[in-house]
Amino acid sequence: MNLLGPELQVLLRPFRARLWLAVAVQAIAGISSLLPLIALAHLADSLQQAPPLAPGVMNWVLLAVLGSALWLCGQTLALHLTHGVDADLCERLRVRLAEHLQRLPLGWFARLGPEGVTRYAEQDVRALHQLVGHAPTDLVNLLLIPLATFGYLLWSDSALALWCLLPLALGVLGYWRLGSAHYREDVEQRNAAVQQLFSDYSQFAANLRLVRQFPGAGVQRSLQQAVQRFDQRFSHWVSRAGQQAALVQVLLSAPWLLAWVVLGALLPGLSEVGAAQLCAFLLLVRAMAAPVLAMGHGLDALNSARVSAQRLQAVLSTPPLAEPEAPQAPRDASVEMREVYFAHGQVPVLSAINLRLEPGTTTALVGPSGAGKSTLAGLIARFMDVDSGQVLVGGVDVRQIASAQLQRHLALVFQHAGALRLSLAQNIALYQPxxxxxxxxxxxRAACLDSRIMALAKGYASIAGDDVQLSGGELQRLAIARALLSSAPIMLLDEPTSATDPHNERALRMALHEGAAGRTRLIVAHRLQSICHAEQILVLNQGRIVQRGSHQQLLAMDGLYRQLWREQMSDAEQMEPVS
Incomplete structure (x- = not known):
């Protein structure tokens, strides 16, 4: 199991006894599977004799029955043990991944994308099935059965045994070459084309309305290109490896092996063999080739599982956000940033950020798209750590606050809100179970959602996603209700009303102003009219705070805020209906 990597081996350690037991049982089953074939060969020799049959015939019959029973029971038990380990390991691995993923910086998820996270959490975990559920028993069969069979055939007739070894050796050599570095680049390109095809299909399926509305937008063309690329890569791989794979299949096929045994028995240079020996060779050579064939069929799946194990190992080895050794509790509801610098890779996002949110005040963060507003809010929530500088909550560096404590101190409402597959009441009460x-x-009611919920057949017991499909605006109102119910002294609101209609937006602004009175609020906003009441407005542009002050103070300055205000007011006037 060295293919799994150290992290996965730690998870597998409690199951090693069961795996070794499965290996031992499979070894017994593998040897037992040869007994009926040996018995049949000797029975064929006995049946040539005239009646009455030799006294030992029934012994061979009993040996065949006993061997078959041991093989069936042993094979079933071994696979039951390995598949049980596979199920338990996957359960532990998913739990371990869930615990680890929730402590990774958000930048890691941004680089990977939703398809990548799904691949790790589901596809790669499922791919380990070949490594854990089948590889132990397959390897036992691959090593033990050919060696035991060849030993028996060598004892029976050494010259014919060596003759029969030739196609098997060529088959093993062929499979080894197919799995070697000679074809590795072709296999990697084929697998990459498959992954790209899956990704493009996911994008296509998730945006069917846009695809139909804008057929020239490129989504459909991208999918067609992915299909063509996969066809090219797969055809290239088949053209390079297909002939050799077909040759190996022929070499190890039953008709060819039987013909090869008969040819060897007829060659004048080899010793003469009797009927029993010939039957033994005809039956056992095929049994010796079966594990080699299984290795060929399972090699691709085994390689895919190995790559998945390496990816999972890389994820589990990614350093999470560190927990403090001696955690401190926030002393108040203030928020402060001191000379904060943060970058995505080599691209600066925030530079020289200095700000302070006094307890109980409202601060608005505005600026053009891509200025870094959401990133700044994410740093306060410690979704990622700053590259330099400090982020303080309650006068304490967030890196010195335990994650659970920080989560209790903050209530978050983000632009793209969501709901868990729980009742609507449970969804609203996530902060206050x-x-x-x-x-x-x-x-x-404060979030303008009570009447909508009470109109449902099950009311607040309705399960989100099953009994009701909430719109984007309703999900935002659900998140606002959740934040209002919480006892967190600090609220981070990132475009909290961007998907709501004007009537509900005014009501929600009032709810956030009155219902959250006394709390420290940071509101990331695009519509400047929604944050005129804020005691402090910070204007962010290209990752830097370029202006700060109240609404009236900023309008009196010749700067970006006044420019944005005039643009929005001009757009609003142009949208007024013409009488």
């Missing part, structure tokens, strides 16, 4: 239904309804 012990909240009463009356408290939950009060928060939902």
């Amino acid at each position: 012990d909240a009463s239904l009356a408290q939950i309804r009060e928060a939902a």
Whole structure:
């Protein structure tokens, strides 16, 4: 199991006894599978004799029955053990991945994308099935059965045994070459084309409306190119490896092996063999070739599983956000940044950020798209760590606050809100699981969501995603209700009303202003009219704070804020209906 890597081997350690037991049982089953074939060969020799049959015939019959029973029971038990280990390992691995992924910086997820996370959490875990569920028993069969069979045939007739070894050796050599570095680049290009095809199909399926509305946007063309690329790569791989793979299949096929045995028995240079010996060779050579054939069929799956194990090992080895050895608790509801610098790879996102949010005040963060507003809010929530500088919550560096403590101190509402597959009441009460239904309804009422929920057949017991499909605006209102219900003294609101209609937006602004009174609020906003009341407005541009002040102070300055305000007011006037 060295193919799994150290992290996965640690997870596999509790199951080693079961795996070794499976290997031992499979070894017994493998040897037992040869007994019926040997018995049949001797029975063929006995049946040539005239009646009455030799006294030992029934012994060979009993040996064949016993060998078959041991083989069937042993094979079943061995596979039951390995598949049980596979199921338990996958369960532990998914739990370990879930614990590890939630502590990784968000930049890691941004680089990977949703398809990549799905590949790690599902596809790669499932791919380990070949390594754990089948590889131990297959390797036992591959090593033990050919060696035991060849030993018996060598004892029976050494010259014919060596003759029969030739196609098997060529088959092993062929499979080894197919799995060697000579074809590795072709296999990697084929696998990359498959992954790209899956990714493009996912994008195509997720954007069917846009594809139909804008057929020239490139999604469909990208998918067609991915199909063509896969066809080219797969055809190239088949043209390079197909002939050799077909030759190996022929060499190890039953008709060819039987013909090869008969040819060897007829060659004048080899010793003469009797009927029993010939039957033994005809039956056992095929049995000796079966594990080699299985190795060929499973080699691709085994290689894919090995690559998946390496990817999972790389994920589990990725350093998570460090927990403090001596955690400190925030002293108040202030937020501060000191000379913060943060970059995605080599691309600077935030530079020389200095700010302070006094307890109980409202601060708005505005600026053009791509200025770094959401990243700044994410640094406060410690979704990732700064490259230099400090982020302080309650006067304490966030790196010195335990994750659970920091999560209790912050209530988050982001632009792309979501709902778990729980009841709507449970979704609203995520920050406060012990909240009463009356408290939950009060928060939902403030978020303009209570009437919508009460109109449902199951009301607050409705399961999100099953009983009700919430729109983007409703998901935002659900997140706002969740934040209002929480007792967190700091609220981070990233475009909290971007998907709501104007009427609900005004009501939600009022709810956030009155219902969250006394809390420290950072509001990331695009519509400047929604944050005019803020005590402090920070204007961010190209990763730097270029202006700060109140709404009236910033309008009095000749700067980016006044420019953005005039543009939005001009756009609003142009949208007024013409009488």
